[in-house]
Amino acid sequence: MATNVSDEAAGKASPTIYDVAHAAGVSPSTVSRALNKPGRVNAITEKMIREHADALGYQLNPMARAVITGKTGTLALILSDITNPVYFDLIRGAGKICAAEGRTLVLAETQESAETEHAITQRLRVSVDGLVLVASRMHDDQIRALARSKPVVVVNRRVDGVPSVVPETESSLGAALDHLFELGHRSVGYLAGPIASWMNAFRWSTLFESALARGMSIVEISSTAPTLQGGRDSLKRVLASGVTAVLAYNDLIAMGLLAEAKAQGIDVPGRLSIVGFDDIFGADLLTPALTTLRSPLREIGAHAISALVDGGIPQLAAPPATEFIPRSSTGSPSRAV
Amino acid sequence: MATNVSDEAAGKASPTIYDVAHAAGVSPSTVSRALNKPGRVNAITEKMIREHADALGYQLNPMARAVITGKTGTLALILSDITNPVYFDLIRGAGKICAAEGRTLVLAETQESAETEHAITQRLRVSVDGLVLVASRMHDDQIRALARSKPVVVVNRRVDGVPSVVPETESSLGAALDHLFELGHRSVGYLAGPIASWMNAFRWSTLFESALARGMSIVEISSTAPTLQGGRDSLKRVLASGVTAVLAYNDLIAMGLLAEAKAQGIDVPGRLSIVGFDDIFGADLLTPALTTLRSPLREIGAHAISALVDGGIPQLAAPPATEFIPRSSTGSPSRAV
DNA sequence: CTGAAAGCGCTTACAG
DNA sequence: CTGAAAGCGCTTACAG
Numbered sequence: 001m002a003t004n005v006s007d008e009a010a011g012k013a014s015p016t017i018y019d020v021a022h023a024a025g026v027s028p029s030t031v032s033r034a035l036n037k038p039g040r041v042n043a044i045t046e047k048m049i050r051e052h053a054d055a056l057g058y059q060l061n062p063m064a065r066a067v068i069t070g071k072t073g074t075l076a077l078i079l080s081d082i083t084n085p086v087y088f089d090l091i092r093g094a095g096k097i098c099a100a101e102g103r104t105l106v107l108a109e110t111q112e113s114a115e116t117e118h119a120i121t122q123r124l125r126v127s128v129d130g131l132v133l134v135a136s137r138m139h140d141d142q143i144r145a146l147a148r149s150k151p152v153v154v155v156n157r158r159v160d161g162v163p164s165v166v167p168e169t170e171s172s173l174g175a176a177l178d179h180l181f182e183l184g185h186r187s188v189g190y191l192a193g194p195i196a197s198w199m200n201a202f203r204w205s206t207l208f209e210s211a212l213a214r215g216m217s218i219v220e221i222s223s224t225a226p227t228l229q230g231g232r233d234s235l236k237r238v239l240a241s242g243v244t245a246v247l248a249y250n251d252l253i254a255m256g257l258l259a260e261a262k263a264q265g266i267d268v269p270g271r272l273s274i275v276g277f278d279d280i281f282g283a284d285l286l287t288p289a290l291t292t293l294r295s296p297l298r299e300i301g302a303h304a305i306s307a308l309v310d311g312g313i314p315q316l317a318a319p320p321a322t323e324f325i326p327r328s329s330t331g332s333p334s335r336a337v
Numbered sequence: 338m339a340t341n342v343s344d345e346a347a348g349k350a351s352p353t354i355y356d357v358a359h360a361a362g363v364s365p366s367t368v369s370r371a372l373n374k375p376g377r378v379n380a381i382t383e384k385m386i387r388e389h390a391d392a393l394g395y396q397l398n399p400m401a402r403a404v405i406t407g408k409t410g411t412l413a414l415i416l417s418d419i420t421n422p423v424y425f426d427l428i429r430g431a432g433k434i435c436a437a438e439g440r441t442l443v444l445a446e447t448q449e450s451a452e453t454e455h456a457i458t459q460r461l462r463v464s465v466d467g468l469v470l471v472a473s474r475m476h477d478d479q480i481r482a483l484a485r486s487k488p489v490v491v492v493n494r495r496v497d498g499v500p501s502v503v504p505e506t507e508s509s510l511g512a513a514l515d516h517l518f519e520l521g522h523r524s525v526g527y528l529a530g531p532i533a534s535w536m537n538a539f540r541w542s543t544l545f546e547s548a549l550a551r552g553m554s555i556v557e558i559s560s561t562a563p564t565l566q567g568g569r570d571s572l573k574r575v576l577a578s579g580v581t582a583v584l585a586y587n588d589l590i591a592m593g594l595l596a597e598a599k600a601q602g603i604d605v606p607g608r609l610s611i612v613g614f615d616d617i618f619g620a621d622l623l624t625p626a627l628t629t630l631r632s633p634l635r636e637i638g639a640h641a642i643s644a645l646v647d648g649g650i651p652q653l654a655a656p657p658a659t660e661f662i663p664r665s666s667t668g669s670p671s672r673a674v
Numbered sequence: 675c676t677g678a679a680a681g682c683g684c685t686t687a688c689a690g
Numbered sequence: 691c692t693g694a695a696a697g698c699g700c701t702t703a704c705a706g
Contacts, residue, residue, distance in 0.1 A: 014463065014486075016699055027677045032701060042675055062464045063403035064699035067682045072400065074443075082432055083425040085618055092420045095446050104461070106411075107444045109432055124441070126351065127399050149351070259622055281422055282619030285596055353683055364693045369685060379691055401683035404698045 015056040024052040035060070066127075074104040075308055076128040077301075078121060080135050082109045085280040086250060086297065090134065090155070093301030101309050103129075112194065114138050125150055130308035132301075133157070137196050153304045157198040165304050168321040169203065172293050173210050175324040176247065176275055179291075180216075183332045185245040185273065187217045191234055191257065193226045193249030200249055203277065207247060219243060223253055231256020235264065238272065244333035245273035251280040251292055258286060258329060269331035279325055288328035296320040352393040361389040372397070403464075411441040412645055413465040414638075415458060417472050419446040421563075422617040423587060423634065427471065427492070430638030438646050440466075449531065451475050458483055467645035469638075470494070474533050490641045494535040502641050503536075505658040506543050509630050512661040513584065513612055514547050516628075520669045522582040522610060524554045528571055528594065530563045530586030537586055540614065544584060556580060560590055568593020572601065581610060581670035588613035588620050588629055595623060595666060606668035616662055625665035633657040 017031040024031065026049065034041040034049040041049075052058075066072045077094050079087050091107065098105040106128060110117035114137040121131060121138075130151035136143060140159050146152055147162045154164040180188060190207050193200035204220060211218035221237055223230045231253035238246050238257065248254035254276030261268050268274055268288060276283060279294035299320045354368040361368065363386065371378040371386040378386075389395075403409045414431050416424050428444065435442040443465060447454035451474040458468060458475075467488035473480060477496050483489055484499045491501040517525060527544050530537035541557060548555035558574055560567045568590035575583050575594065585591035591613030598605050605611055605625055613620060616631035636657045 018699080028699090029678080029701080030676055032699095033676085036701090040675080045675080059459070059463050061404070061699055063400045063409065064682090065701075066400040067398070067404055067684085067699080068701050070682090083429045083618075085422065085425075088420040088422070091444075092446075095419055095444075099446070104443060104464070105445070106441060107428075107432075108442070109429075109436070122396070126396050127441070255622060262624075282622060285592060285619060285623055287599075287624040355683080365683090366685080366694080367692055369683095370692085373685090377691085382691080398683055401698090402685075404683085404700085405685050407698090 014061070015058045016061070017058070019056055020049065020053045020058050023056060024049045071129055072127055073102070074106050074128045075305060076106045076108060076121075076124045076131040077305075078108050078110060078117065078124075078131060078133050078136070080110050080112045080117075080137065082107060084252065085282065086252070086278045086295070087134065088281060089297035090301035093298035093303075094132065094305045095301075097302045097305040097309065101305075103305075103309065105305075110137065112137065112196075114196070118142055121146055132304045132308065135197060135199055151308050153307045155300055155304050158202075163307055165300050165307075165320070166199075166202070167295055167300060168319055169206050169293070170210065172322040172324040173203075173206055176291075176293060177207075177210050177214055177216065179324065179326055180245050180273065180275075180330065181214055183245075183273070183330065185216070185333060187219075187243045187245075189238060189241050189243035189246040190218065190220050191231070191238060191246050191248040191253055192220055192222050193253070197226075197249075203249060221246070223249070226250055227252050228256035228259070231258070232260040235260040235266070239266070243272075245269075245275065245330065247275040247277070249277060251276035251278045251283050251290060254290055254292070254329075255283065255286065258288075258290065267334065268329055270334040273330040273333070275330060277322075284327065286329075291327045291330040292325050294323045294325050296322070351398070352395045353398070354395070356393055357386065357390045357395050360393060361386045408466055409464055410439070411443055411465045412642060413443045413445060413458075413461045413468040414642075415445050415447060415454065415461075415468060415470050415473070417447050417449045417454075417474065419444060421589065422619070423589070423615045423632070424471065425618060426634035427638035430635035430640075431469065431642045432638075434639050434642040434646065438642075440642075440646065442642075447474065449474065449533075451533070455479055462487055469641040469645065472534060472536055488645050490644045492637055492641050495539075500644055502637050502644075502657070503539070504632055504637060505656050506540065506630070507547065509659040509661040510540075510543055510547050513628075513630060514544075514551055514553065516661070516663055517582050517610065517612075517667065518551055518553065520582075520610070520667065522553070522670060524556075524580045524582075526575060526578050526580035526583040527555065527557045528568070528575060528583050528585040528590055529557055529559050530590070534563075534586075540586060558583070560586070563587055564589050565593035565596070568595070569597040572597040572603070575609065576603070582606075582612065582667065583609065584612040584614070586614060588615045588617040588627060591627055591629070591666075592620065592623065595625075595627065604671065605666055607671040610667040610670070612667060614659075621664065623666075628664045628667040629662050631660045631662050633659070 017028045021028045021031045031049055034046040095105055108120050117138050132153050134155045136154055136157050143159045154162055158164050190204055221241055223234045254274050258274050276290050276292035279292045283290040283292055354365045358365040358368045368386055371383040432442050445457050454475050469490050471492040473494055480496045481498055491499055495501050527541055556578055558578055560571045591611050595611050613627050613629035616629045620627040620629055
């Protein structure tokens, strides 16, 4: 079946509305209307045209339409690092909505560089209907300028005048601190992420306030990179700080820290309790399983795309929130220390 | 939360070559040539035009060009499941080449469905310059038909007449079996992947022959899904089979199996040795760390895209190969069993 | 309801 | 080297 489709494809040119118009004995304008303005054409004519179009294997050329309408039917998702597991669910959530809405999703990676991000968004700007900027490293002004030419939604960042999606974090962070407090921790550390990251600053300040409010001492410990290796490299400094528990900027760092502790025979959670952020793939498979603050990445991705598709009306009733997931990488500090 | 996105962006129209031509006092054709046929225009004129273009913030409209040239500058990567960690490196490899070549990468997900895949590729066909089909579920004929209208490269699958990238697997699989044999295993199982998967059949038949050649007994054990949960669900059947070692279709299944064994207090590798496939993120972080056959996904992704960029002819000098990575989920079967 | 015509932004023979 | 003109495939007022 459908061999004529393949055969047509085999030939050089794809059929155009002129071919369909010719075959159906109507004008190109009528074909155009029949195919994408249902109801604007005589029902029986429309049906006839559709049949001819199918028979010819006609397919709309989105480029030609885009030249006129300015709408390409594609949305861009800009990430700092496509392979960071933290983005999987976000990508999937975004992809789901795009598929459901018949939009095409374009993914681009900025490698944590503001310049790369700027270059990429400038290039994509022309060919997409809207952009989702995840953990953008660009200046507020650059983002606002971009938002002036195309619909933009920022995720995990806040920019005045630009719609944004940031999960509520305070309550779950409070729950995590309460948990640590009850276990007996009084001195906690924050293993920081990239300095240029808005989310890093946000997490740190939220944590800072929450810890103080509970009478716990809190210290910021820098890391070399928001990666497994960055976590591994930080163990020595974390231990030196004298804290009994550490919250990491993200799970990747937390997992690296955990792996290194294990490799060096450091007892987790006895000597050090570790809390991650995001609940990425694998966090629950480790031994001990990683206690973490789960980010609702999937809903965030879906929400961000919806905002673009609907022209700005968010579909989420309640804003997404992170959730405290206690597992076994947190426990009472052992007296031995 | 997201507020209003679309109104703000309604504003300024992007400058066209006509605007640039006007500003520079030349004709639009000259602007076009100056901007993308370096050398076809007086050097000083070209420079002047470029300056005007920059000053106006001119940016080529890729759609308008595509209508004429048929080239969109974008390539599609079609995956069954965007969130399967196995594809991360592949995506990254593909993305790197695209970025280097100034191409835009479009990602689409087929959800393991041949129909969805067909619909998506048909839709994308018109708007991309080429497609990479990863682990395609479509019929050979459908793939060939697609390949007749656009350059296509299949990954982890073989289709007559279509360029493909499949890593060499026999030698590493041999190494894995030798390893198991030396540890004392004589009876191994294959925890299978999706029936519709070409790669599943390929791995099974390669394993089958290799096991027989070594005088080991081999049995195929079906799984419910190529996921963590699929692996978890398979433990009972794996144990019932009486094998002392199992090779899984992929790491996801293997990790699920491992996690479930651990949860049930089954000794790995004492009671059961487990070998995965691909070496995905997290495989080395488990306890025990997962022995696996690493797929060179990154090179595969890069290769596939390169083949498209070069005009459809794959230039694989040496085919990529999987690599045996022994870790601690394999060991001697304990006598207790 | 339908057609003729203009035009979206760009490229490319074709002349000069 | 440069310009005038035609045209890519489609959409959309504007008439009828």
